[in-house]
Amino acid sequence: MKLIRKLFLVILTIFATLALSAPVKAEGENVVTVHFFHLITCVNCRAEGLALDEILTRYDNIIVVRYEVSDPANAELFEAVKTAFGDQSGTPYTVIGGVALTGYNDQTKRDIESLISRYQTMAHTDVVQKIIDGEAVLPDDFDDFGYDPGDVIHLPIIGEVAIDDLSIGIAAIVIGIVDGFNPCAMWVLLFLITMLANMGNRKRMWWLGFAFLFASGAMYFLFMAAWLNVALTITAVVWIRILIGVVAFAFGGWNLWRFFRKVKTKAEGCEVTGIEKKRKIVDRIRTIVREKSFLVALVGIVALAISVNFVELACSAGLPLLFTQILAYNDLPATAYYAFIGLYIFFFLIDDIIVFAAAMITMRVTGVSSRYAKWSTLVGGVIMLALGILLVFFPEIVMFNF
Amino acid sequence: MTVLRFTAVWCPSCLIMKSRWRVFFQLRPRYEQVDVDYDDDRDAVKQYGIGDVLPVLIVVDGTREVLRLVGEKTMKEMERLFAGIEQ
Numbered sequence: 001m002k003l004i005r006k007l008f009l010v011i012l013t014i015f016a017t018l019a020l021s022a023p024v025k026a027e028g029e030n031v032v033t034v035h036f037f038h039l040i041t042c043v044n045c046r047a048e049g050l051a052l053d054e055i056l057t058r059y060d061n062i063i064v065v066r067y068e069v070s071d072p073a074n075a076e077l078f079e080a081v082k083t084a085f086g087d088q089s090g091t092p093y094t095v096i097g098g099v100a101l102t103g104y105n106d107q108t109k110r111d112i113e114s115l116i117s118r119y120q121t122m123a124h125t126d127v128v129q130k131i132i133d134g135e136a137v138l139p140d141d142f143d144d145f146g147y148d149p150g151d152v153i154h155l156p157i158i159g160e161v162a163i164d165d166l167s168i169g170i171a172a173i174v175i176g177i178v179d180g181f182n183p184c185a186m187w188v189l190l191f192l193i194t195m196l197a198n199m200g201n202r203k204r205m206w207w208l209g210f211a212f213l214f215a216s217g218a219m220y221f222l223f224m225a226a227w228l229n230v231a232l233t234i235t236a237v238v239w240i241r242i243l244i245g246v247v248a249f250a251f252g253g254w255n256l257w258r259f260f261r262k263v264k265t266k267a268e269g270c271e272v273t274g275i276e277k278k279r280k281i282v283d284r285i286r287t288i289v290r291e292k293s294f295l296v297a298l299v300g301i302v303a304l305a306i307s308v309n310f311v312e313l314a315c316s317a318g319l320p321l322l323f324t325q326i327l328a329y330n331d332l333p334a335t336a337y338y339a340f341i342g343l344y345i346f347f348f349l350i351d352d353i354i355v356f357a358a359a360m361i362t363m364r365v366t367g368v369s370s371r372y373a374k375w376s377t378l379v380g381g382v383i384m385l386a387l388g389i390l391l392v393f394f395p396e397i398v399m400f401n402f
Numbered sequence: 403m404t405v406l407r408f409t410a411v412w413c414p415s416c417l418i419m420k421s422r423w424r425v426f427f428q429l430r431p432r433y434e435q436v437d438v439d440y441d442d443d444r445d446a447v448k449q450y451g452i453g454d455v456l457p458v459l460i461v462v463d464g465t466r467e468v469l470r471l472v473g474e475k476t477m478k479e480m481e482r483l484f485a486g487i488e489q
Contacts, residue, residue: 269457269472270412270455275441
């Protein structure tokens with residue numbers, strides 16, 4: 001009896017699988033138009049274009065209209081459609097009936113098919129067609145459908161985050177933390193806190209320490225934002241992507257070499273390099289801390305943070321450049337780009353913030369062990385190597401917002 | 403015996419080791435401790451051949467160097483290494 005039941009289940013499963021994979025023939029049903037806005041240089045658009053080709057082979061009553069938005073007429077229509085949907089996303093952008101889908105991933109493909117199936121048996125308004133025909137789009141034309149354009153998860157403190165954005169968010173956190181352990185500028189903060197702690201003026205310590213951290217973060221933000229704007233203009237150039245990938249690979253290799261050299265020497269501590277430069281900075285900090293006028297000291301500390309971070313940028317330029325490059329390869333609204341850079345910088349500064357807060361609370365200054373710096377060299381090296389390989393051979397993978 | 407402690411103000415590892423040394427040498431009062439600033443006392447740096455990693459702790463008995471610790475060391479590592487010269 002059990003055997004018969006199992007056999008029945010197997011046969012049922014086979015039939016169900018065949019039924020699901022068979023072409024969907026929908027004779028006599030509504031014709032559904034898929035409006036696909038894409039850009040020739042956008043890799044996610046290419047992926048969606050291929051998915052639509054495949055969907056076309058399985059559904060009879062669908063029409064896919066493709067609009068390449070570098071064409072001025074298509075760009076104008078694209079803007080009108082986005083305005084109608086109250087959306088400012090980039091490509092790929094898909095509109096079916098009264099629903100707009102932004103970006104592309106496996107979920108998008110499933111959503112496209114769900115919408116096609118739904119509209120084949122349901123009367124609906126083609127919003128894009130109405131815009132093309134110059135008709136007014138009414139609130140009822142938009143489909144409620146219960147469709148959620150992107151799955152979201154709830155994170156503590158942060159709240160709801162789209163999974164598409166989460167990948168870039170995780171990259172921002174991980175790369176930011178690894179970048180933060182680079183010891184280049186940390187010593188300046190430590191020396192500054194030591195000098196301020198010796199004076200015992202907690203209020204002044206708060207203000208000057210905070211000003212240093214804030215100015216360091218602002219300097220980093222400006223640098224990354226500037227690079228992002230450069231990166232956004234060169235994303236379409238294949239050889240630049242390959243060049244950046246090769247440079248990332250080389251930087252990664254160099255970091256791994258540094259890590260293994262540290263492992264070989266077995267001495268974990270501060271490397272004696274750039275002594276003259278460090279001495280000059282030490283003298284500047286002493287002058288600032290001894291400055292009687294608080295305002296002059298504040299301006300001095302901000303100028304110091306800017307100059308130190310600018311000079312030391314070469315020490316850690318690899319990771320922030322690579323992260324902004326990844327951002328540029330993802331079609332995001334401008335606010336999202338800057339929010340992700342802000343997230344990166346927060347985690348970049350988090351070790352400094354912890355050291356500063358601990359010193360403020362205990363009035364005792366402690367360093368961050370060079371062991372962390374050593375391991376961050378390894379992790380940073382591996383990340384750079386991996387991203388270098390991905391940028392050259394598998395660029396679609398670094399475009400998290402599929 | 404004398405302990406020479408080579409550190410620099412720009413070195414976070416030196417800060418970590420200074421607080422460890424303070425605890426460690428509280429239990430070993432027989433060691434005379436001398437702090438040497440890497441930037442200010444270049445003669446001593448040359449004399450003792452300090453390399454490219456800080457901090458450095460050197461134990462000298464008269465004029466003879468008996469122990470040298472380079473970089474960060476845990477309390478356990480220091481106890482083990484000092485046990486060697488205290489026997």
